[in-house]
Amino acid sequence: MPHAPETARPAIADPASVDAAIESRFSARAFLPRPVPQAMLQDILRVASRAPSGTNTQPWKVYVLQGAARDALVNKVCAAHDQLRDNPELEARYPEPYDYYPAKWVEPYLSRRRAVGLDMYGLLGIGKGEKDKMHAQQQRNFRFFDAPVGMIFTIDRIMGRGSLLDYGCFLQSVMLAARARGLHTCPQAAWNRFDSIIMPHIGAGENEMIVGALALGWADESDPVNALHTAREPVQSFVRFLS
Secondary structure (H helix, E strand, C coil): CCCCCCCCCCCCCCCCCHHHHHHHCCECCCECCCCCCHHHHHHHHHHHCCCCCHHHCCCCEEEEECHHHHHHHHHHHHHHHHHHHHCHHHHHHCCCCCCCCCCCCCCCHHHHHHHHHHHHHHHHCCCCCCHHHHHHHHHHHHHHHHCCEEEEEEEECCCCCHHHHHHHHHHHHHHHHHHHCCCEEEEECHHHHHHHHHHHHHCCCCCEEEEEEEEEECECCCCHHHHCCCCCCCHHHHCCCCC
């Protein structure tokens, strides 16, 4: 059956609309040092807590790091990241808590993954084989890209895989509520492997598992890396309309 024709979407007149928040969101990788008011953070998380979850389990737990608490965690994890570069045999110390990515990459996902890496390194002027520069850029993850706010998200280990779907709704709600207030974010899975360092630092219980992290703040629009806006597939490539 042929695809249903896609009608042109009208221009968004209201910059505060949900559509505007969705379409203007991108993973910012450079932030300004400008602080984010505590009341604004509280409000973002309050709004995001309206995200749906199966039987209203609300499986999310959030640790908000700022100031000295943020900086101390950054220093610990960056030190571990440097140790891994110098001693790859230490890799076994930092297993992933769950399989965020596939064990083997196949198309079309492999090409999409490569494209975003090539585009980002191209904007930053990092060439193939420049390992020190690549390591430094990877470590920007563990500095929250200089964002003043870092969030660590955890879940009770007893919860099922479906709760991770609920968590995705919550994380998207956090990011969109942030955009509604002029902020930008970058969701980060890179932190996950260092959960043995992170969890004691934030005071998480033994029953908790890290889900991911988020950098949040005011994007540095002058930084070249923030010109990276990833491509999206057209609707007709991933949707079948049945009638």
